[in-house]
Amino acid sequence: MSMASLNLLPHPAPLSYSSSTSFPKGFVPCCNNIHVFIPKGTLLRKASLKPTLVVKSSASGAFVADPLSTITGGPISDSISSLKFNLLSAVSGLNRGLAANKDDLRKADAAAKELEAAAGLIDLTADLDKLQGRWKLIYSSGFSSRTLGGSRPGPPTGRLLPITLGQVFQRIDILNKDFDNIVELQLGAPWPLPPLEATATLAHKFELIGSSRIKIVFDKTTVKTTGILSQLPELEVPRLPDGLRPRSNTGNGEFEITYADSDTRVTRGDRGELRVFVVA
Known part of the structure; x- marks a missing residue:
């Protein structure tokens, strides 16, 4: 319409x-x-005649919430649409969580809990298609720690290292069980050289545990330069031997899908990390 x-x-x-x-x-x-x-x-x-909330990802990286884009008798009730809008509003403007303070974290968590309670338990055993596709991360509570690893160890953002975090995506293929975390990065370079732009892809395999829990197993990391150096070939980053890699950063993990519909997904990680995604 x-x-x-x-x-x-x-x-x-x-x-x-x-x-x-x-x-x-x-x-x-x-x-x-x-x-x-x-x-x-x-x-x-x-x-x-029910108004539903449709979320789209704009070119600027912000979400666009259109509560009257669709008039349908679908499964999303008016109250859930309202709670979903509240959550997206709570995380908007926080630079994916990098700019979140303690009050922001509290408000986002409270809004997510209200949505999760209203929507009920998620059962993906008969509806795994809800995960399929490319998703953009718009909020991670773990990023408030100012590291690119979120709740896990990772390189810091800010002035310690000349790393600027771009967009973060998840690409999920339910047929091949592929689960890729895709991170756009900008690396500083000495003047007068321009910054180096690159996209890192952390490839995983995934499996569904129970009705809504996802386990991911790390496969490999590849880096592809973009921008003026886009002609360079993709590079696979060598993996550290198990004995040299920190136990807390194996690349594997588990998380719970606590809310999912056609354009929005909410997850809670095994370290309590709240993440909100919208379809890209």
């Missing part, structure tokens, strides 16, 4: 109608005094 089909003129008074009412003039009352165009003679049920 295009935005051109929305008549935004308020109705002077509430209307009442039965569960199967014909609207020959082509308009039916919806929510918040918004009228939706319906072809003449269409029979509608009152319960099918």
Whole structure:
């Protein structure tokens, strides 16, 4: 349904109608005094008119929440749409968590818990398709520690190292069980050389444990330069021997899917890390 089909003129008074009412003039009352165009003679049920929240990722990296993009009788209730919007609003402007303070962390966690409680337990055993695709990370509570490893050890951000974190994605292929974390980085260089831009891909395999828990097993890390050096070949980073690698940073991990729909996913990691993703 295009935005051109929305008549935004308020109705002077509430209307009442039965569960199967014909609207020959082509308009039916919806929510918040918004009228939706319906072809003449269409029979509608009152319960099918539900505003849902559709989240899109803008070019700037911020999410765009459009609560009236779709009018449908889908599984997302009005209350869940509202709680979902509250969570996305709570994490907006926090630079994926890098700019979050303790109060921001508390507000984001509280908003996530309200959404999780309203949506109920997630069962992916019959609906693993919800994970398929490319997802953009818009918030991680672990990034408030100012390290690129989140809740795990990782290189610090800021002035200690000339590393600027770009966008972070997850690419999930449910058929091949591929689970890739993709990180865009900008590395500083001595003047007058331009910064080096690169994309690091941390490849994993995944399996579903129970109904909603995901286990990932590290495979390899590859780095591909972008920008002016994009012609350079992709480089696979050698993996440290098990004896030299810290036990706390094996690359493997587990996390729980606590909320998932067609455009938003919320996870809680094995170290308590809250992450929010939107479809890319």
